[in-house]
Amino acid sequence: MELIFDYYGISLLVGGFSAILFGAVVFLNNRKKYLNKVWLALTMSTAVWSFGYFFMTVVTDESVALISNYILHAAAILIPLFFFLLVLVFTDTLKQYKKLFYLFCTSAVFFLIVNPTTYYVEGVFPKGPFNFAPEAGVLYIYYTLYFFLLVLMGVGVLIAEIIRTNNSIYIQRLKYIIYFTIMAVVGGGSVFFLTFNIDINPYTLILFSLYPIVSGYAILKFQLFDTKIIVTQLLVFSLWIFLLVRLLLASDFQDRMIESVLFLISVALGVFIIKSVKR
Secondary structure, three states: OOOOOOHHHHHHHHHHHHHHHHHHHHHHHOOOOHHHHHHHHHHHHHHHHHHHHHHHHHOOOHHHHHHHHHHHHHHHHHHHHHHHHHHHHHOOOOOOOHHHHHHHHHHHHHHHHHOOOOOOEEEEEEEOOEEEEEEEOOOHHHHHHHHHHHHHHHHHHHHHHHHHOOOHHHHHHHHHHHHHHHHHHHHHHHHHHHHOOOOOOOOOHHHHHHHHHHHHHHHHHHOOOOOOOHHHHHHHHHHHHHHHHHHHHOOOHHHHHHHHHHHHHHHHHHHHHHHHHHO
């Protein structure tokens, strides 16, 4: 299988690796905190969607593309739900919206059940710049409404908190959550056009790749999460991602061997540095 790394493929890969990076760094710094667990669930779901969409669009085997489609949509169903939960936990409004959250959980379970059926996605077909992209089934419009409704409600809760509070630092935290949410939705949500056979390529997909960087900046500057050695971990993990992307883009065997050695060395040194900083 020959993988093609174009603008769309690189955007999806960078977005996926970045989501893993920022999700893991935050979670590993405080594994017991519920907010960090929800953040990890959100970022891991985002990564699964990103890698699933990447493989669906670049493979040449329709059966493999269809399996990738099922996987990416399972993650896509959970992403807005975890985002809404993250907002409720961060703003301490989970009790206030608990019944509404459970209602959306029921909707998510329904979509997960129908995900492998043609009622949800009729199949995968060549579309736009992709080898394969999903074709919306009769129920897909309801998933689309579910997706954007959850995002809008989450942003609404954040805006309500901004209006309610006088804490300037808290307001900045809330604003940055809104910023990276908009970037993720405008970027990742651009694939909806092709799904509904609207001839618009997902040119804004690069914004999806950048949203973890915005969230990372917010984490560092405004301490969205309790992080003590996060700077070191972010630098190390960013280096790993950079070298891994170089390895994937290597054009011949010799380059792959060199990049593989560099990547393995960076992993060993990175682990040593992180442990040293912790001590």
